[in-house]
Amino acid sequence: MAEEARNKQVVFRDFVTGFPKESDMILRTGTIRLKVPEGSKAVLVKNLYLSCDPYMRSRMAKIDGPYYVTSFVPGSPIVGFGVAKVLDSGHPDFKEGDLVWGMTGWEEFTLISEPETLFKIKYTDIPLSYYTGILASGAVGQLVGQFAKLMGCYVVGSAGSSDKVELLKSKFGFNDAFNYKEEPDLNKALTRHFPEGIDIYFENVGGYMLDAVLLNMRLHGRIAACGMISQYNLEKPEGVHNLFCLITKRIRMEGFLVFDYYHLYPQFLDVTRQYIKEGKIVYVEDSVDGLESAPAALIGLFTGKNVGKQVVVISRE
Amino acid sequence: MAEEARNKQVVFRDFVTGFPKESDMILRTGTIRLKVPEGSKAVLVKNLYLSCDPYMRSRMAKIDGPYYVTSFVPGSPIVGFGVAKVLDSGHPDFKEGDLVWGMTGWEEFTLISEPETLFKIKYTDIPLSYYTGILASGAVGQLVGQFAKLMGCYVVGSAGSSDKVELLKSKFGFNDAFNYKEEPDLNKALTRHFPEGIDIYFENVGGYMLDAVLLNMRLHGRIAACGMISQYNLEKPEGVHNLFCLITKRIRMEGFLVFDYYHLYPQFLDVTRQYIKEGKIVYVEDSVDGLESAPAALIGLFTGKNVGKQVVVISRE
Numbered sequence: 001m002a003e004e005a006r007n008k009q010v011v012f013r014d015f016v017t018g019f020p021k022e023s024d025m026i027l028r029t030g031t032i033r034l035k036v037p038e039g040s041k042a043v044l045v046k047n048l049y050l051s052c053d054p055y056m057r058s059r060m061a062k063i064d065g066p067y068y069v070t071s072f073v074p075g076s077p078i079v080g081f082g083v084a085k086v087l088d089s090g091h092p093d094f095k096e097g098d099l100v101w102g103m104t105g106w107e108e109f110t111l112i113s114e115p116e117t118l119f120k121i122k123y124t125d126i127p128l129s130y131y132t133g134i135l136a137s138g139a140v141g142q143l144v145g146q147f148a149k150l151m152g153c154y155v156v157g158s159a160g161s162s163d164k165v166e167l168l169k170s171k172f173g174f175n176d177a178f179n180y181k182e183e184p185d186l187n188k189a190l191t192r193h194f195p196e197g198i199d200i201y202f203e204n205v206g207g208y209m210l211d212a213v214l215l216n217m218r219l220h221g222r223i224a225a226c227g228m229i230s231q232y233n234l235e236k237p238e239g240v241h242n243l244f245c246l247i248t249k250r251i252r253m254e255g256f257l258v259f260d261y262y263h264l265y266p267q268f269l270d271v272t273r274q275y276i277k278e279g280k281i282v283y284v285e286d287s288v289d290g291l292e293s294a295p296a297a298l299i300g301l302f303t304g305k306n307v308g309k310q311v312v313v314i315s316r317e
Numbered sequence: 318m319a320e321e322a323r324n325k326q327v328v329f330r331d332f333v334t335g336f337p338k339e340s341d342m343i344l345r346t347g348t349i350r351l352k353v354p355e356g357s358k359a360v361l362v363k364n365l366y367l368s369c370d371p372y373m374r375s376r377m378a379k380i381d382g383p384y385y386v387t388s389f390v391p392g393s394p395i396v397g398f399g400v401a402k403v404l405d406s407g408h409p410d411f412k413e414g415d416l417v418w419g420m421t422g423w424e425e426f427t428l429i430s431e432p433e434t435l436f437k438i439k440y441t442d443i444p445l446s447y448y449t450g451i452l453a454s455g456a457v458g459q460l461v462g463q464f465a466k467l468m469g470c471y472v473v474g475s476a477g478s479s480d481k482v483e484l485l486k487s488k489f490g491f492n493d494a495f496n497y498k499e500e501p502d503l504n505k506a507l508t509r510h511f512p513e514g515i516d517i518y519f520e521n522v523g524g525y526m527l528d529a530v531l532l533n534m535r536l537h538g539r540i541a542a543c544g545m546i547s548q549y550n551l552e553k554p555e556g557v558h559n560l561f562c563l564i565t566k567r568i569r570m571e572g573f574l575v576f577d578y579y580h581l582y583p584q585f586l587d588v589t590r591q592y593i594k595e596g597k598i599v600y601v602e603d604s605v606d607g608l609e610s611a612p613a614a615l616i617g618l619f620t621g622k623n624v625g626k627q628v629v630v631i632s633r634e
Contacts, residue, residue: 241553
């Protein structure tokens with residue numbers, strides 16, 4: 001193996017306000033030495049699959065002070081969850097040939113200086129790309145709905161096109177689904193689907209949807225707040241007006257981040273792998289090939305272009 | 318005792334939108350028979366003290382569908398928490414001379430048709446009026462702050478005048494307090510008082526205050542949502558923009574109503590009476606005399622006129 005290799009990269013241009021554009025990312029080709037520096041505990045990986053996730057929008061903003069993520073660094077590659085193969089390691093826990101998932105760069109090869117943050121992939125009886133999605137960072141909506149079904153819930157999904165609505169019902173087995181873009185009144189749409197009210201709302205949208213949900217929650221209902229994609233590209237988030245419902249209906253609303261629950265990952269992996277093998281959970285990916293396609297794939301999340309988990313394939317090996 | 322007596326009443330005129338006015342209530346003098354109807358399980362009470370509480374604003378609105386309270390009935394007396402003395406009883410649990418607290422009318426005498434909702438007052442070693450406030454329906458802010466202090470919290474209060482700020486600090490022993498009306502930027506005020514962030518926020522305000530609090534909460538902070546007085550007189554509630562903080566800081570926000578916790582009342586009463594006797598908790602009342610003063614007292618809650626729990630004294634015996 002040559003010591004210096006070409007390294008195509010997707011570089012973050014500069015901090016973004018408002019809706020992000022493909023041109024906020026630049027393709028650049030550099031070179032990289034495929035060895036970890038002498039005495040370093042870093043690992044050098046070849047990236048295989050990259051994950052596109054809505055939270056990455058937060059990292060495109062200039063973040064002052066402590067926050068749940070840090071800003072991307074202008075002039076450096078985009079960073080995100082990915083699946084990679086170890087080419088060289090200065091760390092005792094990793095060796096050449098290991099497959100890993102975790103934070104990596106949007107480039108062909110990455111020198112990861114804190115490999116403690118990586119997870120080793122033990123099971124390869126399931127497609128490797130799944131470790132950018134259902135088995136790791138995302139595909140949240142489809143997975144939550146299916147888990148809820150398996151736990152006996154009546155599940156209604158909201159999506160932005162009739163194809164997606166169909167997918168939720170036919171492929172994922174949701175009890176029902178609706179196209180929020182075709183509903184003139186979200187409150188009425190929810191009342192139609194939940195005439196007796198909503199017990200549990202998995203919050204990934206925010207804004208108007210949350211306001212309509214609050215009106216339709218049942219007494220003692222629960223809202224698990226995971227994300228608010230409708231707000232990420234706004235200079236100022238929309239106001240939510242119906243919070244008094246939290247009191248009148250004694251609702252619990254609680255935010256969470258995956259970072260707090262990594263200790264449960266082995267358990268999650270066991271359960272989910274089993275469900276996948278038994279066909280009790282299905283998974284839909286929307287994958288594009290090549291780093292050249294990565295900027296459009298990321299931006300597409302915010303217009304709802306993707307159908308299923310958005311993955312970028314750099315290399316299948 | 319004469320069977321027919323004069324009965325002065327504060328009558329609810331009609332449903333209110335926007336800011337309520339004294340003229341939304343009308344003084345009327347009628348008569349009442351001071352006996353419960355033959356065969357009825359009602360009790361007939363003489364009202365002594367009435368409680369003025371912010372939630373009563375909700376009952377002045379026209380409420381369609383299920384809600385945590387029902388509308389007042391136009392043409393009938395205002396209804397609220399009060400302390401009363403039983404003059405006649407058709408119910409086996411109550412007898413003439415019993416002192417009770419619970420829902421009663423804003424009038425001299427009330428026939429209470431569901432006396433099961435009343436609590437008998439067992440202890441009279443503490444002023445009776447306290448059963449409209451610290452020992453029953455309210456004075457929430459002063460009590461919560463003092464309980465928090467007793468539990469070892471660092472407590473900062475927010476109030477609407479410098480006199481009240483002084484009261485919070487000197488009388489109630491809060492660690493600090495500020496006048497929200499004099500703070501051009503609530504976010505900065507909170508950052509000044511909580512440089513390391515807020516662990517617990519007791520929510521009784523809503524709107525701008527909640528937005529500023531969300532920015533200043535600590536990771537895994539908790540918000541107990543009890544009321545949102547800043548919103549009650551608005552045709553449309555203000556928007557709250559910073560809810561994404563719930564996620565990034567993993568905050569739990571949960572609403573509650575006193576109705577769900579009546580089973581804990583005996584325990585609360587034991588603890589709080591003891592604290593009062595030991596001087597560990599103090600209590601400030603703002604009382605006015607006579608039903609004539611009741612409408613202004615109720616309206617005054619929304620301009621912050623009252624200093625301490627607002628009580629209307631109808632009769633001291």
